[in-house]
Amino acid sequence: MTFPVLSIITFTPLVAALILLLMPVNRKNEARVVALASATFALILSLWVYFNYDQSIAGYQFVEKYEWLPALGISLHFGVDGIGAPLVLLTGVVMFTGVLISWGDDNPHVMAGIQDRPREFFAFLFILAWGVLGVFVSLDLFMLIFFYEIAVFPMYLLIVIWGWSVTREYAAMKLTLYLLIGSVVSLVGALAMYFAQYQNTGVLTFNMLTMESARFSPSFQIIWFLPVFLGFAVLGGIWPLHNWSPDGHVAAPTAVSMFHAGVLMKLGAFAALRVGIMLLPEGAKYWQWLIMAFAAIAVVYGAYIAFVQKDFKYMVGFSSVSHMGLVMLGFSTLNADGLLGSGLQMFSHGAMTALFFAVVGMIYDRAHTRQIPELGGMSKAMPFATVGFIIGGLVSMGMPLFSGFIAEFPIFMGVWQVHWFVAVICSISIVITAAYIMRNIRQVFFGDMPEKFEGHITDITILDKVAITTLCIFMIVIGAYPKFMAPMVQTGVEYIMRLLGGS
C-alpha cells in the first residue's frame, strides 16, 4: 500500500490547526465547521486503516519511512501494529466526538460548548491531536519523543484559558510540569539507549525496530527501565505519580477532559509499553513486581477514592486512575493474556471515559454544579444522556456484554499467572466500582429533581446525541462481539511476547 495514509491521518490535525489560525477571529461557526470536517476526515481514515489491517500478518503495517537526519539516524518512520491501530481509531473517535461536544447550545442558559475564541480552542486541540497521533504511529524514538512533547503544551493552554475558573491555573501548571518532568526523564533514558546501542552494535539510529535487537546488557536495562517506563507512565497516571490527573481532569473543559482521559493517558501507557517494555525487556522482568504493586494500588485506591467523591467530575477522574491502573496491571504481567487485556482496556476505557466526561459536562452546563448531593432527577430532562451514562457505567463496572468486561477479563487471567493474591485484591475494585457507579447514577439521574433546577434543565443537542451514540456503539460492539478487536490486539501482543521471550 503506497498511499501514505498514516502521515495523512497524523498531519490532518496540524493542517486543520493552521487553517484555523489563519481564519478571522469572529468567524466562530466557520471555525467549528472546519474543525468538524477535519475531525470527520481523520476518523474516516482511521476507520479505513482499522478495517484494512491484515490480522494474519505479524508486525507493523502501513509503514512509511522518510529519512530526516541521517547523520543522527533520525527518520520519519510510521507504522501501526495490532495495538496501535485501535488507538489511532480511538483518537479519531474522541476527536470527532470532542468537536461535537464543544459545539455549543442555542439556549442561552446553557453554558455548553466553547463560546470564547473557538478558533484558538480547536487549533490547540488539533495540535494536541497531531502530537498524539504522531506518538501512536511513530517507529522512530526521536520522533516519538518529539510528538510526545508536542502533546504536552497545548494542554496547558487549553486548561488555563477555557477551563474551570476556580482551579484552572493551578491544575494546568501542575499538570504541565508533572508531564514535562516525566517526558524529559524518559528523554534522558532514550538518549542513553540510543548511545548504548551505538556502543553495542555500531549503528547510530533512533529506529525502534533496529533497537529491538540492540543487545542492551541486562544491567543497562535494569538501570534504565525505571526512568524510561515511569517517565512515560506519568502520563499514564501510574500511582504514585498520578496526582496531576484528577485536578487536571476537573479543571479542563469538557472536550479537553475527554481527550485527556480518553486518549492522552493512553499515550503514556503506550509509550511506556513501546519504549520501556519492548525495548528493555530484561529491565521489565526485573522490575515487574514493582510495577505490579503500583498498578494494583492504583486500581484499588483509585476506586476507593472515587467512591468517596462528592464532585461528579472528580469521581470520573479518580475512576480513570483506577482503570488506567488496570492497564498498567496488564502490562506488568508480561504475558499474552495480560497484554491483550491492556490493549483492549486502553480502547474501552478511552471510549468510556470520554462518554463520562461528555455527560458530566452536559449536566454541568445546565445545572451549573457538579456536586452529586445537589443533583437529581436528570433522567427526566436528559433521557438520552442518562442511558448513555448508564452504558458507560456498565462498561466501567466490567459488566459482560460490554467492552469493559472483554478487556478486564484477560487482564485478570494474566495476573493469575503471576500472582493469585494480586488478582484477588484487585477484583475488589470491581465491587467498589459497581457500588459508586450505581449509587451515583441513582442519585444524579433518578429520584426527584431539586426544585431549583425545575424548568432549567433542557435536553442535550442532536450533536451531543451523535457523540454519545458513536461512543456507545463501540463499547457495545466490542462487548458483544470481541472478534471486532481482540484478534487485532493479539497480533500486536504476539510480537511483544516474542521480544520478551527471546531476550
Added chain:
Amino acid sequence: MFTSISFASILPEILILIVGMLVLIIEPFWKEEKRRNVGWLTAGGLFAAMLISFLAGQPGAPTSALGGMIRFDWLGFFFKMLFMFAGAATALLMMDHEQLGKRGEAYLLLLASLIGMNLMAVSSDLIMLFLAIETASIPLYALAGFMLGDDKSTEAGFKYLLFGILTTTIMLYGFSLIFGFSGTTDIYQLAEMFRVGAIAPLAAFGILALILVGIGFKVAFVPFHFWAPDVYEGSPTPVAGFLSTASKAAGYAVLLRLFFIAFPEPSLSASWTTTLAIIAAISMIVGNLLALPQTNIKRLLAYSSIAHTGYTLIGVVALTQLGAASVVFYLAAYILTNLLAFGIAMAFSKATGLENIQDYAGMSRRSPWLGLMMLTAFLSLTGMPPFGGFVAKVVVFAAGIQAGYVWLVVLGVITSVIGAYYYLNALKFVYLYRMPNQDEENHPIPLSRPYAIALVALTLGVILIGTIFAPWFNWSDAGALNLF
C-alpha cells in the same frame, strides 16, 4: 599573499564594509523623517551580503588565510551567516525605536560590531582574536548607552564598558602569557605546544582561567553574568536582543575554536571541561531560579539567557564532534528564538510603553498574531517541539550523555522544567488574563512593516529549525568536523 582564498575568506566582511560605507554616504541625504530608511538599507544590504557570500564565498577544505590570521572553514562561515542574519533582523527592529531608528550612527555601530564578530568566528591567531573581540565589543558599549537621556541606558552602557574592558584585559594578559610560554600566537600551533609539554600544567591552568574570564563575560556564564540583567534591561531593546544572541554566539565561536583546537590535550581538557561543567551547572541553576521572581520581561529574558548559556556549555563540555555540532545548532536556534522574544518585547513596548509581564495581560486578544509569535518564542525557549529549542536541547543533551555527563544532563533536564514554569506563566498573562476593562479590541497593537517582516521571518525560522532540522544540523556538523 593575496590569493583568491584570501579574498573569499573575508568576503562577508568586505561586503559589510561596503554597506557601512553606503550608510555613511547616503544617510545625510535623507531628511529627518526618512532617516529610518537607513534600516532598510542596512538590513537589505546585509541580506544581500549573505546571499553573495553564500553563492560566491563558500569555503572548501579548511585552510589558513591572510597569513595565518584567519581560518577559512565551514564553522566560521556558518557563524558568520548567523551573525549577519541576526544583524539584519536587529536592524529591522531598530528602525522604529524612538532614539535609535533615525540615527544612522546606530546602524553603523551595528555593522562595525558585526565585522568584529565575524572576525571573532574565524580568527586563528590570538592577536587577531583580540582585535576582533574589541572590534565587536566597543561599538556595543556605545549602543548599550545610546539613549543619552535615559539613566538606565547610560548606566547599562557604562557597566558594560567597565566590565567588558576589565575582562578582556584579563583575557589579553592570558594571551600574552601564552605567547610568552610558547612563542607563538597561532592557535593551530598551540595544541602542539601543549602536547609537547612546553607549558607547565599549573601555568596552563592559570592561563585557561584567565581566558575563561574574558569568554565568560562574553557569553555571560556564572560568575561573570552580573552585568547581563542590568545591561539588557537598560539598553535599547533591539540592542539587548543583539547582545543576548549574536554577541553571545560570537563568544561561543571563540570558545569552540580556541578550546577545541588549542586545548584538547587530555591533561588540560580534564580540568577545563570539569570547570566548565560546574559552571554550566551553576549557570543553569542560577539562571532559572533567578528568573522565577522577575516581573520585567527584559530581565526575565536576561536570566533565561544565562540559563541557556548553561545548556549550551554542556555541548562544549562534551568535547566531541556531536558536542560541537550541538553547540552550533543550539546557538542557531537560540539566536532566532531570543531575537524573536526581544523583538516582541520591542513591539509591545513601542505600542504601550510597558515592559512588565503583567502588562501583557490580554495580549493575545489585542493582537492574536503577536500572541502566537510570543507563544512560539517562549515555547521554543522552554524546549518544546515543534520549535527549534526542542531539537537544540535534545542534541545538546545527547552530546552530554554520549560523553558520559549524565548528571549534568539530568540537572539540565530538571532546570528546564523550572524554566517551563516562568515561561508558561508569562504565556498565561498573554492568553488568559484580560485587561482591566476587558476591551482589548480597542487597544490593538499595531506592527509596522519592519517589525512585521522581522518577527514573521524569525517565527518561521524558529519553526523551521524545529521541524526540518536536517540541513541546519548538517551544517553544524560540517562546522564541528572542522574542529577535529
Added chain:
Amino acid sequence: MDFISTHFLSLILFLPALAAVFMLFLPKEEIKLLRWFALGASLIPFLLSVSIWFQFKSSIPGFQFQERYEWYEALGSTVHLGVDGLSLTMVLLTTLLTPLAILASFNITDKVKAYMMLFLFLETGMLGVFMSLDLLVFFVFWEVGLIPMYFLINQWGSANRNYASMKFLIFTMGGSLGLLLAIQLLGVLFETYDLLALTQRWTSLQPDSTLLGMSVSTVKAIAFWAFTIAFAIKVPIWPFHTWLPDAHTEAPTAGSMILAGVLLKLGAYGFLRLILPLYPVEARYFAGALAFLATAAIIFGALASFAQTDFKRLVAYSSVNHMGFVVLGIAAAGLAHGTPDATIALNGAILQMFNHGLSAAGMFFLVGVLYERTHTRNLEEYGGLFTLVPIYGGILIFTSMASLGLPGLNGFISEFLIVRGSWPILTIYTAVSMLGLFFTGAYILKALKKVLHGPLNEHWSHGEHKLTEINTREMLVMAPLILLMLWIGIYPAWILDVINKAVMMLF
C-alpha cells in the same frame, strides 16, 4: 424452516433481546402497543421451547440441540449452547413465566417501554445461563441478568427500593466476584472454557500434582468455595439470604415473580450443573455442612414467614424455606453420589425447582393483585375478604396449598421425593426439616386466615375502597400456573421422566 430447526436455542435465547432492541424504536407513548408487542415477543420463545420439549429425546445422554459459535477465541471461549433434561426444564420454566410476568405487568403505566425492554433483556440473561455450555459465557449471562433486575426494583419498586436494589446488586456481585476469579483460574489453567472439556480435564487431574504453585487439592478447594459462595448467595442459602426479603418485597409484582420464580433457580442450577460434576470430592466432604444450612433455611425461613405481618415479605421468606428443600436434596446427592437414593433426592430437588417456580410466581402475583387494589400489604389490615372476592380467594387457597405441599398438587410430589431420597442419607437433617414442613403449614394457614377468613374488615366492603374481584387478565395469568400445578400433582410422569433420565445420566 431448516434455519429454525438448527438454531432453536439461539432463537429462544436471542429473540427476547432482539425484540427489546426493536422496541427501542417504538414510540414510548403507545403503551398498548408496547405491552402487546412485549407479550408477543415473549410468547415466541415459549412456543419454541415447548416444541423442543416434544422433540427432546430423554433417553439419549448428553446435550441436545447443541450450537457453537466463535466468540472470544483469544481466550478460548465460544458461545456453546445445549440442553439436557435439567436445563430444558429450567428453560421451559423461564419461557413460561416471562410472558405471564409481562401479562401481569399490564397495570404498569410509568415508563412502560423501558420496563418491557428490561424484562426482555432479563429473559435473555436467564436463558443464557441455563443454556450455556461455556463457563465464560455462563458468567456473562449470569451477570447480564443483574442489571435489568436492579433497575426493575429501583425504578418501579416500593418505598424502600433504593436500599433493596443496591443490596441486591452488591450482594450478588460480591458473590459472583468469587465466581469470576475461579472461572479466570480455570481458564488460565486449561486455556478453554468449554464445560464439557473442562469437566473431563479437571476431574482427571492428579491430586498430588501442582498447579500455579499450589497443590491440586488446594486449588480445587479454593475454586470450590468460590463457586459455592456465589451460588449460595443466589439460591439463597442461609445465612447468605439477607438480600432476598428486601429485594422480593420491594420489587414490582412481576419482578418478584421472576426473581422468585427463576432467578433463585439460577443458583441451584449452578450447584447442579457446575459444583456437583466438577467437585465431587469436595461436595461430598462438605455435604454435611450444606445440609445443615439447608435445614436451617427450612426452619428459619418458615419461622420468619410465620412472624411476618407484611404479606409479601411472608411469601419472600417462604422462598427461603422452599429453596431450602432444594438444597437439602442437592446435599444428599452430593454425599451419596450415584446411589438410587441420591437420584430420588435429586429428582425431587429439580422438580421442586420447577414447582416452586410456579407456586412462588403465583403467590407473588396474587399478593400483587391484592396490593394493587388495597395499597397495603399489612396482613392485619385485611380480614374476611373471601366474601368479597370469592374467586380470588379460591385461587389463593389453591396456590397456597400447592406451596404447602398438599397431596394431589405439585408441591407434594417434589417434597416427598426429596424427603424420601434424603432420609437414608441425611437422616437427622431430614427429620429436623420435617419440623420445617410443619411450620410451613403453619404460616400458610395463618396467611390465609388473616386474609380471607375471620371477620370481614368493613373498610374494604364499600365506597372507594371497595374490593373488586380478580379480573380476566389476572385470571389468565394464573390459569397456566394452576393448570400445571394440578397436572404435575396428578400426573408428574411427563416431567419427572425427563428429569429422571437426565439425573441418571449426569450422576
